[in-house]
Amino acid sequence: MTAALTKAELKTLQERLLEEKESIENHFDINRESTEGEPDSLRESIGELSAVDNHPADLGTETFERARDLAVDEHQSNELDQINHALDQIEAGSYGKCEICGKPIPFERLEALPFTTLCVEDAAKVQEGDLNDTRPVEEQVMTPPPRGAGEISQRNAGKFDNANAWEMVEDFGNSDSPATSTKRDVTNYDDM
Template sequence: MSQLSDKQIQTLKERLNEEQERLSLHFEQNEDENLLSDSLSDSTGELSAADNHPGDVGTETFERGRDLAINENLSSEQDEINQAFKRIDEGTYGTCLECGNDIPFERLEALPFTAYCIEHTPDQHLSNDRPAEEDVITPPPGGAGVNRQHSEGRFDDAGAWDDVENYGTATSPAMNIEPGEDDYKNEG
């Protein structure tokens, strides 16, 4: 049995109801958008992706994936809220499912649907795995980043335009502001 008073349980019940209403409102507002049943062309309103820039299709795909992930996360949260109401009815609310110890009221205020104390929260571990891309990425050049101060006075990408500008530009006389002036014959 939990150490929570009836007043605390009532307060937490109200918070759970508020969260449940917020989630219900989200799904009501988005029920017209059944993202999985529509094809990408139906959801974007385009007849074909062939006439669009690939970046446009990529953006639409990203947005659709993001919306699906948000809905999945909120649906999971809704399930956790329903489970919390079930635990309240059973009288086990506020007790950790893993160790059986009481969950502090402060934690329940922050996450009213949690079923675990901080020590036994699932998926709490952080991964030390690094992205696979890091195995094939070449390190930055010696003059970049932290080492830039050590390479003072040497050529680096930041000074490239200054060096190129000394030799003129590739603009034609037609691009010059002053008529009759030859831009690339500028003695500088």
């Protein structure tokens, strides 16, 4: 079992957390200053009259840059929340203990990841659980692809398999109305 953190180790980690917090807050301050007064919409930010222009690659680059900036900001924001939580734990005297099992987190792990609240074993369990929870909901209703003729097809009989999807949709008709018919004087759908 790992020993609790010494006062010197705790002080070192607290200073590191405060440095990282300051760095992230500086990141947001710089972004705020550089984007003040700038337009929010993509069309306004690229300075074009239309979002569809002669250079679609420019628009793609701008979209990529904005998405990347948003992802970095979201990551930084999450990390800042974790740092603030770790600093609150230091104040409360519970820093360095796993939030799941209560065992002390080794100094080496905290040195590498000072805002962690989980030991390695519990972090792995949580991550495995998160991966299973983030599967698309569509997978709950999908049938597995056929592996062979007969056996699986019989087991999945009556389930929708996309084989005659077009015919099923066609039974509902289409969006053409008598008003858009190429024939003159059509008054009902059956005459079309």
